[in-house]
Amino acid sequence: MFPYFTLVAFEAGSILRSFILFLLYPFICLVGEEMGLKIMVMICFFGIKKDSFRVGRAVLPKFFLEDVGSEAFEVLKKGGRKVAVSDFPQVMIESFIKEYLEIDAVVGRELKSFCGYFVGLMEKKKADAPTLDEILEDHKMVSRDLIGISSFDRSLDHHLFSNCREIYLIKTADKRSWQHLARDKYPKSLIFHDGRLATKPTPISTLALFMWFPIGFILGLIRAVAALSLPYNMSIPILAFSGLHVTMAKPERFHSHSRSRQGTPKKGLLYVCNHRTLLDPLYLSFTLKKNLTAITYSLSRVSEILSPIKTVRFTRNRERDAQMMDRLLSQGDLVVCPEGTTCREPYLLRFSPLFAEMSDEMIPVAIDTHVSMFYGTTAGGLKCLDPLYFLMNPMPCYTIRVLQGLSGLSNSPDSDQTSRIDVANHVQAEISKALGFECTKLTRRDKYLTLAGNEGVIISGKRPQRQV
Structure with missing residues (x-):
């Protein structure tokens, strides 16, 4: 249980809260499972706002899925209506079990709250799901065909097990021999997830995390200062020596200048990228050793101020954006991320077609x-x-692959909506093919509704802006 509560403490609370939990881990191991659970709940949930708690939906599913055994999942799929009973707090497991394991009802521990905040205490008894009685009644009317599956080290005191015809107990040694559930076997694709921690915080990895954190913070600042203040020929060797890894591939006939038509002024190139982090335009600028201008569909004001390269936001007005792009392309090369937001997993979100008609040629x-x-x-x-x-990562890696150039629609007579969408979809398909990613039709709005419960809108002055 410790890794999952560490995730709650770090993501919903703070690094200090997770550090306190880590220091108490030896004591938690000595006091027994039930008392240890109460201590972890108190540390992780005390003072957390109930309505804003989204770790169970946005962070934990990724790590829970990594621990699902393929053998157990195959048995689970053969059942009809399914009920899960757990000692975990309900808010930590309900979203994962229902959405990713397709289980009908979840019976977990309810947390006490006061004035909209968790107080760090659990109810004495597990709260039955509203649909549990309905499920039991349905099976009693048909036949007593309920089967229970549990572990040898788990209690069977819940009344649900008294309704089971048979109960199968699994040994810990058996679990160790299970294979992890493959990503392509997930009942629901894991496309969106949130949180800062990239690896499961086991006790050993958590120790490494806290030992590295102050070093990583200083190293991250040094890397940032070097990138912002030094020219390319000086900053690139320093960043590489510090552990930043960049792999770049270009086509054999790659050209760094746009081919202008006869009688028209030369324009810059439009680089069209998928979006992994806010540093995408900066990394591309460093690898090409060119001062690019980043065109954004949505960017917070703080990110704009901190950006070392020029950023310009789309107005989402076709005429104004066309004029702006034409002016900027006459000044130099541009880079745009038409997904509008980042995606961590091997998927590409829908490409906005706005960029397709803004340039004669795009890369x-x-x-x-x-x-x-x-x-x-x-x-x-x-x-x-x-x-x-x-x-702050010890050795963060970037892989950049520049593909063959494509023609845009800026001067094409066939520039209706369908053509723009076709071009955007074609660019998305080319990038996904190069990366081995899967194309989706999901958007920034889908991401933020899933992870944050909003549409990614932040208020800056009088005009709402979009987060990335």
């Missing part, structure tokens, strides 16, 4: 990242810290 760029400790993106946290968290 698709396939980007992938790898981190070992911290994710450089968040939906519910402080977005201004995203670049710092990414740079």
Whole structure:
């Protein structure tokens, strides 16, 4: 249980809360399972606002799925209506069990709250799900065909087990021999998830995390200062020596300047990238050793201020954006991420077609990242810290693959909505093919509704803006 409560303490609370939990871990192991559970609940949930708690929906499913045994899941699929009984608090497991394991009802521990805040205490008895009695009545009317599956070290005191015809107990040794459930066997694709921690915080990895955190913080600041203040020929060797890894591939006939038509002024290139972190345009600028201008569909004001390269926001007005793009392309090369938000998993969100008619020629760029400790993106946290968290990783990796150029629709007579969408879908397909990712029709709105319970809108002055 410790790793999952550490995730709650770190993501819903703070690094201090998770550090306190880690210090008490030896004591928790000595006091017994029930008392240890109460201590972890008190540390992790005391003072957390009930309505804003989304770790159970946005963070934990990724780590729960990584621990699902393929053998147990195959048995689970053969059942009809299914009920899960757990000692975990209901708010930690309900979303995962219902959405990803397709279980009908969840019986967990309810947490006490006061004035909208958790007080860190659990109810004495597990609360039955509203549908539990209905499920039991349905099976009693048909036949007593309920089967229970549990562990040898778990209590069977819940009244649900008294209705079971047979109960199968699983040994811990049997669990160790299970294979992890493959990603392609997930009942629901894991496309969106939140949280800063990239690995499961076991006691050993948590110790490594807290030992590395102050070192990583200083190293991240050094990397940021070097990237912002030094020219390319000096900063690139320093960043590489510090552990930043970048792999870049270009087509054999790659050209760094747009081919202008006869009689028309030369324009810059439009680089079209998938979106992995806020540093995508910056990494592309460093690898190409060119000062690019980033065109954003949505960017918080703080991120704009901290950006070392010029950023310009789309107005979502076709005429105004066309004029703006034409002016900017006449000044130099541009980079745009038409997904509008980041995605951590091997999926591409829907590409907005707005970019398709803005340039004579565009260069698709396939980007992938790898981190070992911290994710450089968040939906519910402080977005201004995203670049710092990414740079705090010991050896963060970026893979950039520049693809063959494609023609745009800026001067094409066939520039209706269908053509723009076709071009956007084609660029998305080319990038997904290069990365081995899967294309989706999901948008930024879908991501934020799933992870943060909003549409990704932040209020800055009088005009609502979009988060990334």
